[in-house]
Amino acid sequence: MTSSRPSGEPAPERPTTSSRAPGPSPSRSVLPALRPPVFTGRLHDARTATAVGRWLGAAFAVCFATGLVSHYLQHPPAWLADDLPARPVWGYRGSQGLHIATGLAAIVLLLVKLWAVYPRLFVWPPVRSVRHALERLSVAVLVAAAVFELLTGLLNIVEWYPWPFSFIQVHFAVAWVVTGSILLHVAVKAPEIAAHWGRRSAGTLALPAEDAVDRRSLLLGMGAAVGVVTLTTVGQTVTPLKAFDLLAPRHPDHGPQGLPVNRTAAAAGVSAGALAAWRLQVAGPRPYTLTLDGLRAMEHTRARLPIACVEGWAVQADWGGVRVRDLVERAGGVPGRAAVRVTSLEVSGAYRVMEMGAEYVDDPLTLLALTLDGQPLSLDHGFPARIIAPNRPGVLQTKWVHRLEVL
Incomplete structure (x- = not known):
């Protein structure tokens, strides 16, 4: 009996009775092809x-x-x-x-x-x-x-x-x-x-x-x-x-005596009791020591200066005190040539000891300040005495000063 299939045409596949579940061909990968993501946003240009x-x-x-x-x-x-x-x-x-x-x-x-x-x-x-x-x-x-x-x-x-x-x-x-x-x-x-x-x-x-x-x-x-x-x-x-000023960490009006502070007396380890016998030591060719009353008896200068900190906040205020160059000259320092090393009473800190160049020392606005806006300094602002100088970072405006050394 001859077949009616045209010559050259392949025979149809016979159905299988195998119960094996269909699956991918062994020769093909089951993992999708890895392609980099495509970004269609036109402003990524x-x-x-x-x-x-x-x-x-x-x-x-x-x-x-x-x-x-x-x-x-x-x-x-x-x-x-x-x-x-x-x-x-x-x-x-x-x-x-x-x-x-x-x-x-x-x-x-x-x-x-x-x-x-x-x-x-x-x-x-x-x-x-x-x-x-x-x-x-x-x-x-x-x-x-x-x-x-x-x-x-x-x-x-x-x-x-x-x-x-x-x-x-x-x-x-x-x-x-x-x-x-x-x-x-x-x-x-x-x-x-x-x-x-x-x-x-x-x-x-x-x-x-x-x-x-x-x-x-x-x-x-x-x-x-x-x-x-x-x-x-x-x-x-x-x-x-x-x-x-809603998002900044400092507000210029918030703080003791209306000025912000970064480092309080408590953080610096300075207490009011420790200042009972405070004296200012000035070292130099002619060293001397002053009490707070002795400092107050000297000629005072007032200066309106900003205190500006590295964190970005700054406030202008009226400061009163003794010119540093007067204290240096009294100790035998040469005006315009003497630098000063300033030491604070704070227990520790990167700026406990600070040096001030001759340009600052000789400036008439550089003060050992005793008052802020006409009032004695609060403890957090450096009572009894602190440095205040023009064009100077706040961390170098040393508080709780107890020693000046003429260099």
Whole structure:
């Protein structure tokens, strides 16, 4: 019997009676193919990154410059100590207030910048060449250092130090790492930055026209966020705006005698009982000792000076006391040439002993202050005597002074 199937046509498969459940072919993988994620957001582009990056770069530049001022005022090298300027009176208040304000603004800017570029973390393949690997490594260093710098700076403002290292030295060192990383990043990306810098650059014209509205909205929102953060914190430095000081850890009117304090007498280990027999020792070619009544009997000077702290807050106040240069001259110090070492009664602390260069010592506004706004100093403000000097960080305005040494 002949088959009716056309010649060359394969025979149909016969049904199987096997009870085995169907499954994947042994030759095929059961795992889905791994693919990098796909981002469809149109603002994750070079133009957005460039627009945000130039503001972020400016903020870091200001932070770096003002940070150098703060660091070298607090820890001057020996060759610079006697030449640090005591004027303008408001110098440190302005520079450190700007440092904190731009640092807080940079937090907002950095978050937006990272949002704009984070899809590039998932490019595939992750490394295309040695040059590409080095470029990605430099970006990783930049991001890590920038995040570290802003986070530690923020925690320093609220005086919380949950780490085992010294904030000042590490923060200062990482600032150089951030600055170097930014300069390297700009050098590597210079052609791309130039292509997307202006509104009518070649890189911009290549992007969809409808993106302009969205990008403008993003940048306006970023600017508004920076404005809100600045307005609600800068009042701790710019006192006319103190009514808006909602997010800053200090308010310029809150504290003993209407001024904030960072370190109280209790924290410093200074008690009223320990001051019962207080004397001021002045060491020099002609050493002498003064009681509080003896200090009060000397010629007094009044000065309206700000006290400005590294955390960013600053308050102007009326101080009264004896000029330091008068005390130094009485001990045999040469006017304009003598520096002073100041020792506090506090039990311990990084600034228990402070040195003041000749420029500060000779300034007529540098006082061993006994009064604040016409009233004797409170214990938390350094009773019986403290240093107050123009253009000087608050940590160097030593409280509970009991010894001056002419150098």
